Amino acid sequence: MTTAEPVPNLNLEREEAAYRELGETHVAPGVARAVVFVFVLTLTLVPALEIPFRKASGPGVGTAFRELLAWPLDDCEIQGVESRIEERSHVAQQIRPRVQAALTGIFRLGSEQVYLGRDGWLFQRAGFDHLTGPPFLRPSVQERRVRDADPCKRAPAPDPIAAIGRFHDDLAARQVELVVIPTPVKGVLEGEQMEGKRGAIVRNPSFEPFVDTLTERGVAVFDPAPFLQGWQERTGAEAIYLATDTHWQPEAMGAVAEALAEFLEERFELGPQTPGRERRALNVVNRGDLAGLLDLPPGETRMPLESVTIQEVRAADGSLWSPTRGAAILLLGDSFSNIYSVRAAFAQSEDGEPLDWGEAAGLAEQLSFHLARPVDRIARNAGGAHATRRDLVREIADDSDPLDGVRVVVWQFAVRELSQGDWQVLPLPPRQRE
Helix, strand or coil: CCCCCCCCCHHHHHHHHHHHHHHCCCCCHHHHHHHHHHHHHHHHHHHHHHHHHHHHHCCCHHHHHHHHCCCCCCHHHHHHHHHHHHHHCHHHHHHHHHHHHHHHHCCCCCCCCEEECHHHCEEEHHHHHHHHCCCCCCHHHHHHHHHCCCCCCCCCCCCHHHHHHHHHHHHHCCCCEEEEEEECCHHHHCCHHHHCCCCCCCCCCCHHHHHHHHHHCCCEECCHHHHHHHHHHHHCCCCCECCCCCCECHHHHHHHHHHHHHHHHHHCCCCCCCCCCEEEEEEEEECCHHHHHCCCCCCCCCCCCEEEEEEEEECCCCCECCCCCCCCEEEEECHHHHCCCCHHHHCEEECCEEECCCCCCCHHHHHHHHHCCCEEEEECCCCCCCHHHHHHHHHHHCCCCCCCCCCEEEEEEECCHHHHCCCCCCCCCCCCCC
């Protein structure tokens, strides 16, 4: 009879080895004093360097440091003060852009929020985290999102099915249909600008089960991704998205609006058309939001401004398009809807010259043009998982019901929200008047 050798506990051996190495570490007195000196110098140098900036531009990081000394502070208050110190620090504002310029120009590195692709293309990290992350519908993944949430913030509601399903049921009780548009982020369709080759549509593993579940519950899903891929092949368009921005090109957005109009016409009774809207081509110039997130120094030429041609929509009297309360279609949307639509939401400047993506040319406007009907809109740049529904609930509660006369609610949100958004269940208040 042979006796099996015991299986070594590799984790325990590694811990013991690490303990032996760290436990036997000796630091010479001179080195220790030097480390302490550098640490103390770092703590005192930044506030000291802030003084001349504060005299020139008013209170800055010094105010936040005084907040830090106002004990007692709990962990969340300390976290808030740290954030304000980082935001207000004039020294950091001078150093960070120059360090980032070196990282970008020499080492081809992005930042915590931005990845660098080929030929000057930029990608949002949040989008890639969604695509490469675990299945967002898996219960353990949703539980971890709640468990690992920032204790200083409200824990997110991680289940999109519960939120969308309840919204659909509440709308159905009002005889209103729901269409959801999970809008593909850049990495879904433009992966070749990161990897160097064109490939298939990239999805989170839970995307198909998500669509199937909604369809089984009677929710109509309009998925722009396969349409945009086919549109690019048919038209030979160089790109679907802006190179240095999160969002889509105006031509791609316009093509989606036209296909969406056909989708709605085929499935729902929308009432008579009201022709008369006209479009006017207009060139606009702006800095991409991802280029801005890189925080490069002013005048940095590695990320040039982008120029595109939008299709501004005007009424028959020449006035700019505007939402129509009581229209048969109500669009709820995020920044993918707002871009080219709300000038102030994307306004910037370069050498004193104003920059923006234009107005009256966004998704709602193009949808209205192709439907030849008025469209109402509630849109916010962030929080696509809940923000516009929350606004809708508030307006209904204020006895200003935007659902009166609505036959179809079109809910557009970026697909990254499925794994990162706060999917609050927000029941619709009862109808105020019949």
